[in-house]
Amino acid sequence: MTDAAAAEPADDQGQTRDLSNARDMIVCEEVSKWYGDFRALDKISTTIKEQEVVVVLGPSGSGKSTWIRCINRLEIHQEGRIVVDDVELTNDLRNIEQVRSEVGMVFQQFNLFPHLKVIDNVSLAPIWVRKKPRAEAEEQAMAQLERVGIPEQAHKYPGQLSGGQQQRVAIARALAMEPKIMLFDEVTSALDPEMVKEVLDIMKTLALSGMTMMVVTHEMGFAKEVADRIIFMEEGQIVEQGTPTHFFENPTEDRTKLFLSQIL
Amino acid sequence: MSEFAGLGANLGMSTGMIPITAPPETPKLPPREWVKANLFSSPFNSVLTVVASIIILAITRGLMSFIFNPQRQWDATATNLRLLMTQAYPEEQYLRIWIATAVVFTLTGLSLAVWRAGSAVPLSDVGRRLLTFGGTIALLVLLAPFSVRATIIWLVVAVAVAGGGEALRRLVDDERTMSTLGILLIGLSGLVGSLWVIPYGNHTFQLHRTPRVLAEPGTVALTTKLPWTVMLLVAVAAYFLGIFIRERLPTNAPRITLLLLWLLMPPTLLYLVLRDPSFDMGHVLGTDIPIFLVYAVLGGALLNWLARPSTGEIGRIVAALVLVAAFAAFLTPMRMIVRLDMLVLAAFALAAPTFSGGPRARKNYVIGWLGFLGIMSWLVTAINTPSTVKVPGQFFIGGLSLTLIVAVFTIVISFPLGLALALARTSNMPIFRLLATWFIEFVRGVPMITILIFFSIMVPLFLPPGMHLGEVAAVIIGYSLFSAAYLAENVRGGLQSVTRGQHEAAEAVGMTTSQKTVFIVLPQALRISIPPLVGHCIGVFKETSLLAIIGLFDVLFIARSVMPNQTEFMGSTKENVLFVSLIYWIFCYQMSKASQRLERRTGLGER
Numbered sequence: 012m013t014d015a016a017a018a019e020p021a022d023d024q025g026q027t028r029d030l031s032n033a034r035d036m037i038v039c040e041e042v043s044k045w046y047g048d049f050r051a052l053d054k055i056s057t058t059i060k061e062q063e064v065v066v067v068l069g070p071s072g073s074g075k076s077t078w079i080r081c082i083n084r085l086e087i088h089q090e091g092r093i094v095v096d097d098v099e100l101t102n103d104l105r106n107i108e109q110v111r112s113e114v115g116m117v118f119q120q121f122n123l124f125p126h127l128k129v130i131d132n133v134s135l136a137p138i139w140v141r142k143k144p145r146a147e148a149e150e151q152a153m154a155q156l157e158r159v160g161i162p163e164q165a166h167k168y169p170g171q172l173s174g175g176q177q178q179r180v181a182i183a184r185a186l187a188m189e190p191k192i193m194l195f196d197e198v199t200s201a202l203d204p205e206m207v208k209e210v211l212d213i214m215k216t217l218a219l220s221g222m223t224m225m226v227v228t229h230e231m232g233f234a235k236e237v238a239d240r241i242i243f244m245e246e247g248q249i250v251e252q253g254t255p256t257h258f259f260e261n262p263t264e265d266r267t268k269l270f271l272s273q274i275l
Numbered sequence: 276m277s278e279f280a281g282l283g284a285n286l287g288m289s290t291g292m293i294p295i296t297a298p299p300e301t302p303k304l305p306p307r308e309w310v311k312a313n314l315f316s317s318p319f320n321s322v323l324t325v326v327a328s329i330i331i332l333a334i335t336r337g338l339m340s341f342i343f344n345p346q347r348q349w350d351a352t353a354t355n356l357r358l359l360m361t362q363a364y365p366e367e368q369y370l371r372i373w374i375a376t377a378v379v380f381t382l383t384g385l386s387l388a389v390w391r392a393g394s395a396v397p398l399s400d401v402g403r404r405l406l407t408f409g410g411t412i413a414l415l416v417l418l419a420p421f422s423v424r425a426t427i428i429w430l431v432v433a434v435a436v437a438g439g440g441e442a443l444r445r446l447v448d449d450e451r452t453m454s455t456l457g458i459l460l461i462g463l464s465g466l467v468g469s470l471w472v473i474p475y476g477n478h479t480f481q482l483h484r485t486p487r488v489l490a491e492p493g494t495v496a497l498t499t500k501l502p503w504t505v506m507l508l509v510a511v512a513a514y515f516l517g518i519f520i521r522e523r524l525p526t527n528a529p530r531i532t533l534l535l536l537w538l539l540m541p542p543t544l545l546y547l548v549l550r551d552p553s554f555d556m557g558h559v560l561g562t563d564i565p566i567f568l569v570y571a572v573l574g575g576a577l578l579n580w581l582a583r584p585s586t587g588e589i590g591r592i593v594a595a596l597v598l599v600a601a602f603a604a605f606l607t608p609m610r611m612i613v614r615l616d617m618l619v620l621a622a623f624a625l626a627a628p629t630f631s632g633g634p635r636a637r638k639n640y641v642i643g644w645l646g647f648l649g650i651m652s653w654l655v656t657a658i659n660t661p662s663t664v665k666v667p668g669q670f671f672i673g674g675l676s677l678t679l680i681v682a683v684f685t686i687v688i689s690f691p692l693g694l695a696l697a698l699a700r701t702s703n704m705p706i707f708r709l710l711a712t713w714f715i716e717f718v719r720g721v722p723m724i725t726i727l728i729f730f731s732i733m734v735p736l737f738l739p740p741g742m743h744l745g746e747v748a749a750v751i752i753g754y755s756l757f758s759a760a761y762l763a764e765n766v767r768g769g770l771q772s773v774t775r776g777q778h779e780a781a782e783a784v785g786m787t788t789s790q791k792t793v794f795i796v797l798p799q800a801l802r803i804s805i806p807p808l809v810g811h812c813i814g815v816f817k818e819t820s821l822l823a824i825i826g827l828f829d830v831l832f833i834a835r836s837v838m839p840n841q842t843e844f845m846g847s848t849k850e851n852v853l854f855v856s857l858i859y860w861i862f863c864y865q866m867s868k869a870s871q872r873l874e875r876r877t878g879l880g881e882r
């Protein structure tokens with residue numbers, strides 16, 4: 012069911028991008044998760060291809076965060092299989108560390124390390140996880156900070172930056188690990204409106220550069236413009252998925268229609 | 276150090292732009308208006324101010340009449356200063372103590388320069404302080420039961436100080452500043468200089484001499500004033516040496532060297548003061564050095580291999596095997612040093628993946644191992660060698676020295692121990708959690724005295740003959756364990772305050788648990804725990820006064836029991852205890868100030 016949807020995605024120019032021959036980056040097979048008796052994920056199955064940009068929509072509490080966090084094992088799924096870049100997520104610590112160093116994640120609350128300067132926030136993991144020499148890691152950290160447009164803030168502490176700048180540092184921190192996949196969980200929800208655009212612009216550029224991305228967001232404009240595929244979730248299930256055109260113009264499911272009518 | 280310079284905890288992330296420049300200072304009110312606004316703003320406030328002032332004046336007056344009552348036997352304190360400081364330390368060995376003090380002063384001077392301590396204060400501020408100081412002296416003099424002559428002399432002094440302050444305040448323009456270190460130097464020079472000119476008197480008390488009490492008028496004995504003068508000069512010289520180093524070398528190397536020196540200082544000085552081992556060179560060459568070399572070469576090679584990123588999983592297995600071997604070593608008879616070396620090697624092997632990396636990282640790691648191994652071998656060899664320092668009685672050190680030795684060592688040892696306990700108690704591994712919880716709950720459920728008594732009986736049984744440190748070592752071990760349990764609970768509070776988001780962010784970039792702990796969690800947790808940790812250190816320092824119960828002569832015990840027993844000074848307890856309180860207060864207040872400064876400095880990240 013998934014490949015059909017992925018077969019005709021559209022990029023922001025409205026042209027279709029054929030990713031059907033691309034490699035499978037993330038494979039979820041009947042993934043389920045419970046919190047106590049509460050079923051947060053209900054047999055999620057889908058495949059995300061290399062370079063694909065997937066936007067996950069859904070009402071609050073529908074399990075979007077839970078799912079995206081399962082993919083780098085911040086949450087542990089209880090049934091089904093998750094395979095990331097050909098490595099299956101099990102309790103084996105080595106697999107988890109390998110997957111995490113290849114999957115970048117950006118959080119709603121930024122979660123920068125407040126006791127470290129911006130440059131150290133970005134270069135810490137390359138130095139200690141990737142084992143790069145400090146000079147090289149700092150040089151690359153500066154390059155990432157330039158990429159997100161704030162090299163001049165490198166020697167400040169996170170608390171001295173605006174929310175938008177902090178979130179850009181968080182993106183740079185994830186990118187510094189040279190990940191193959193980037194996960195974004197409502198990264199603009201905690202930002203003041205005037206700062207949302209600066210963060211979304213960086214994500215757009217990133218998508219165009221060919222990064223595989225999974226984005227949970229409420230920014231419909233971003234979803235329409237950038238997504239190859241939109242996945243709509245409710246109550247832990249995937250209700251509907253398809254290209255932005257399909258999803259926004261003629262959704263098939265009633266629950267999708269209801270959601271869209273509330274949000275648009 | 277720079278990693279720890281900003282352990283801020285910006286836990287509630289704010290999204291708005293935070294102003295980086297400081298807000299404009301509120302203009303200072305002139306004294307008269309300040310008083311009006313703060314002390315007499317309403318009828319109730321005025322009554323409160325008047326009543327409080329009367330109470331404070333009455334208390335001060337009581338205290339002054341107590342201190343300066345002619346019946347007070349301050350001679351007892353003055354004559355027994357040496358007893359209070361070091362108890363029965365042999366006089367002809369005092370050079371050791373002075374050298375130890377000089378080392379501390381040298382390190383302090385160097386550190387002040389290398390870390391650019393001190394700041395500039397406007398001279399007008401200094402003037403204001405002097406004015407207040409002079410006023411306080413005048414007030415105290417008027418409240419004290421002095422003779423007319425003394426009152427007049429002291430009033431003149433007070434007026435001179437206050438006048439100098441007022442002159443500074445009025446005549447010097449606001450721009451002129453002075454370094455706080457300069458002020459400190461002037462103050463200390465004044466104190467040391469006064470030893471040479473003011474007739475404090477030349478006091479000693481010596482048990483084995485008649486007359487036992489020596490209390491001559493005149494300036495302080497040369498054996499006291501000369502060393503203190505040298506100490507001051509040493510500190511100043513060290514400071515300028517530090518500036519020289521600071522200007523010519525990159526920042527980090529001297530700082531790291533100094534930190535290491537500070538860490539090595541306490542055991543080295545303890546050694547210098549208390550021991551003078553007569554090494555059996557045959558044993559050293561034939562046993563100790565070969566053991567060291569074997570561990571240095573084989574252990575170094577093993578660690579170099581383990582720290583190679585390509586070693587992978589097999590490395591963890593090998594490290595685990597080393598740990599098993601280390602535990603097994605304790606079940607079979609062999610030299611203690613072999614077992615200890617094995618245990619430390621196992622710790623290094625287990626930590627190797629965390630610090631693995633290129634040739635440079637590996638070289639540093641192996642050097643770390645060699646350094647650790649060298650120091651440990653030296654300490655064990657030295658401790659196991661009898662001392663040639665001939666001393667009277669069993670405990671030849673006491674007084675303030677003993678109090679400081681026990682307090683410093685207990686704090687230094689219990690710190691890593693407490694951290695480890697706190698981490699174990701919050702870890703995901705049930706075994707660690709269980710052991711740590713049991714240990715903490717057990718220790719917290721037992722009075723400290725019982726632990727001290729238990730260790731003072733048990734530990735000497737394990738020490739070689741000829742060691743004079745039996746009781747002191749026992750006390751330090753027992754006290755450290757006790758203190759670690761409480762310290763662990765303080766740190767645990769800090770650990771819990773680190774948000775889940777911080778853990779997740781560290782995990783999401785692929786850090787291992789130990790990397791996350793060292794780089795992300797601990798710095799933030801310790802920042803939060805500074806106030807309770809310093810409070811704990813102050814408690815440890817003060818509770819060394821319990822050492823008297825197991826027969827050690829701490830400074831308070833000497834003051835309350837030893838000196839009043841000298842026939843010359845019967846009933847001098849009150850004076851002695853007041854004096855000792857002052858000593859305790861000075862140390863504790865400094866710790867408290869240091870804590871505030873540390874908080875302010877590490878709060879950098881919060882802005």
Ligand SMILES: Nc1ncnc2c1ncn2[C@@H]1O[C@H](COP(=O)(O)OP(=O)(O)O)[C@@H](O)[C@H]1O
Nearest residue numbers: 046049051069070071072073074075076077078
């Ligand atoms: N740690 C947790 N314990 C219990 N329930 C949780 C936990 N985390 C999330 N949930 C529940 O799981 C559901 C899905 O949550 P989440 O994935 O955060 O939703 P979304 O991100 O779509 O808003 C919610 O009903 C939430 O209450």
Ligand SMILES: [Mg+2]
Nearest residue numbers: 075076077197
């Ligand atoms: Mg969510």
